[in-house]
Amino acid sequence: CFSCPQGYPGSKCVRFTATPIFNLMNNSLPFNKYSFLTTHNAFAIGDGTPRVAPTNQEDTVTQQLN
Incomplete structure (x- = not known):
């Protein structure tokens, strides 16, 4: 955990380095045989934020992924 930058209260635990996905799994299958957890157009939800x-x-x- 670390202190948040000025203007963001509290502290959060974050991963600050990216790991290439194929370094984490058995890459013996063709690319089209893997599944990836995704959601589509979630940026355009009507949540009161101007769009x-x-x-x-x-x-x-969260609702889309559950």
Whole structure:
């Protein structure tokens, strides 16, 4: 954990380095045989935040992934 930058209260635990995904798994399968957890167009949910694009999602990212 670390102290958040000025303007962000509290502290958070974060991973600050990226790991290439294929370093973590058995890469013996072709690329199209792996599954990746994703969500689509979650940026355009109608949550009260002003948007440039029209909203196109009813669920939050968490709701989409559950």
